[in-house]
Structure formats: structure tokens, C-alpha cells
Amino acid sequence: MQNKAQMSSSFNYIFAIIIGGIIFMFFVGFAYKFMGFGESIGAAGLVNSLNDEFAAFSASDSAEKTLSFNKESSFRVYEGKVISNEQTKQIDHIVYAPYLVEGREILISTKSLELPYRVGNVFYVDDGNTLYILVYDSNTEEVVEELINSYNSIPTNLPKYSVDVNDINVNVQDLIGASNNYDNVRFVFFTKYDSVLSTIQSNFNAYEILYVISSEEDYSSGYVVYPDSSQVTYLSYPLLIGAMISGDAYMYSYNYDLVLEKVSRVSNVYLEKSKLLETKLPECEYTLIKSALSSYMSILGNDGYSVYVTNIENVEEENQKLGGDCPEVY
């Protein structure tokens, strides 16, 4: 009888331990899930706030802003999505960013993109950890000056520095001093860099070299060669700046395709508008602008930049011929 009571008591302890263990595990699991849920909500908030900033910025031709967070944030902008803590949100905007953006302060800026009419805004997101060093020679000095100081310039909130290629070997200490506060250095060469490559290799640990090629005098369109030798096309300064900031050629190319989609969408609006104007104003000649727009739309997707330059000039020329009683298409 006593033996049976002892067994019952032991069974009670085992039962209590099992139930207690289950409840404890339940609470631990719940707390763990809830922490993850809280992080997801925070990430969704970050993504939403970025998205709203982009939408608000899209009304402006050129704007800059620094977003401050109360804790260290990190996210990626990849394939049209902002990804933070496994929280992903699709964005319709064209956003150029390094591979990973991290820090308490995020720099965002925008530029209007005109090809030749406005097709929308491109956005730049950066964490300020990379110094962009633009290197020029006597032929490209004005181009770099334009990129540093004009209305078309690289956003002022992005860390940048310009230097003559001939000064790199002579005054490399100045460059090292300028790049001291940055984690990475990205050289953007508007000239050949063979003569300074060894100096860069021996003085910089974390660096990348981008090479800009163009037959246009003002470098308004051309190619950018990335460190992995991938070559991408750019069609205006806002896209060149995008290529400078983008983590790699793929990240740039994804956005470049979005740009071409936008060009196609807006061009279609203008083509339809020119058809409507032609119907409503039969005395006006809209055939040439229609044909220029159709031709422009048909070449979207071509690899080279010169075919774009030719078509953009053609559309501009035909639009300028209109006016007065025959309204311009754009």
C-alpha cells in the first residue's frame, strides 16, 4: 500500500515536470516568435518609410535628404525590392544603391531623368561609407567639374573627391588622407588608369575601380566598366551616377531595364497623344513626330548608346518643329 502511494507521488512529480516543461517550451517558443514578429514589423516600417520618401521625392527634379534611425539599420535594395531582416517590399521606383546599406544615417537623393522628355525620377540610396573618387585628365576635367559642381551633379550628400590622374602618383598621401574616414574607396576613371594602378594597389586596401568610356564630348552617355569587366550602358548623367553607386553591374542593369520600361511607357503616352492631336487637329503635321517616337520605342533594349543618342535627337528635333497652333507633343 505504501509502495503504491510512493509510486503515485513519483508519478505526480514526473507529470508536473512534463507539463511544466511543455508550458516552459511553449513560452520560450512564443517569446522567440514574438521577437521575430517585432523585428518584421520594424523592418516593414523601415521599408514603408523609405517607399513613402521615394514617392514624396518623385515630385522634385533634384532633392536630397538624410534619414536618421534610432538604431543601426541595414537593408539591401535588390531587383526592385527593399529587403530588411527577411522583410521584403516591392518598389516601383528606380533605386541605385550599394550592395548593402547600413548605418544609423541613410543618404537618399533623387534626380529627374529626361530622355529627352521626363520619364520619371531615379533615386540613390547610400550609407556614406564609400568615398567616390573621380579621376580626370585634361580632356575630361570639365566633365568631372560638371559632375561635381553643376545642377546635374552627384548629390552633395554623397562623399566624393576629384583628382587629376597625373596627381595620383605625386600626391597619393592627399588621397589617402581624404579616404581615411571611409570603409571603401571607389575610383571612377574618366581616363586610362594603367599608369596609376600600382600606386592604388599599394596604398589602398578596400578599393574598386570603375572606368567610364564615351565618344561623346560631354560624356552624357557611354559605357561604365565594372571591376569584374562587365560593361553597362548609361544614357545621361543621372544614370552615370547610378552606375557609380550601384553595388555591381547586375544591380545597375536591373534598374537600367526599369528605365527602358519607363521610357517605353512614357513614349507610348506621347505616341497616343500625338495620334489624338492628329485626329483633333487635322491641319497639323504629326506624322514625323509619330514616326520618330515609334522608331525610338523600337530601339529600346539595344546595347549600344549611340543608337539612343540618334533617336533622342530625332525626337527632340521633330518636337521642336511643332508649336503655335500645333501644340508640341511634350
Next chain:
Amino acid sequence: MMETMMVALVFIIVLMVGLGFFFKFQLSSIEEKADTSCLLSNTVMLSSITSMPEIQCSVNANREDCIDTSKLLVFDASRIYQEFFNTNCDQKVYFVELYPSVTNGTCTQSTYPDCSYYYFLKMMWIILQKLLSQHLFLCIIL
């Protein structure tokens, strides 16, 4: 033995009821946040939509502060333009010409410009569309 089981059962019931209440409040708080987020997104969209190149006026490539109604006709009122929206809310945008007032309803290529209603964009987010219904009514004086 029986008492232990009863205590465990009552504890689990109380726990379940507590969690039920917790989740209910949590859900309503999230819904409220989603509602506020929708309202904010709608306001942002309202302030930025007039600068979309697809509808904004321009003269010789220079932007003007107005809506080009001839561009609005390009959009198909029956189509859902998901690509223009990145919010999680059910939204609809249409333009009404207030002055000079014209009584002919919806604008089409044949009725333009003697018409007043331009149905522009529509987006439906299927999951929350009943929960969060926001309609934008954008009046532009032309």
C-alpha cells in the same frame, strides 16, 4: 493526481483565454497601424501623382504645374494599373474637370475635350481590400 490535472487544465484554459485577448488586441493594433500607413501612403501619392511624367504637362520639355488631360485618355479605365501603386491599400484615382463645368460624363477619345470625368488608375490589393478601403478623389481645377 486528479487535483494536479485539474490545476493544469485550469491553468491552460486561463493561459489560452489570456493569449486570445492578447492576440485580439495585437491584431487590432496592427490593423490600426495598417490603416494609418494607408492614409499616409494615400496622402503621399496624392501629392506626387500630379508630377508623374505620364500625366504632367510640359511645354518644350519643360515641366508645368498642370495636368495634361490628353495624356489621361491613354489610360484604360477598365484596367488595373498595379505598376503605378506600391501601397497595400485599395486605391482608385480619377480626375474631375471643375471649371469650365461640362455635364458630359466620362472622357473618351470621341467625347474629349467636352467631358469632365477622367478615370485614371485603379489598383486592388486582394487580401486587404475589404478591410482597408481608401478611395482617392482628386479634384483638379483646369
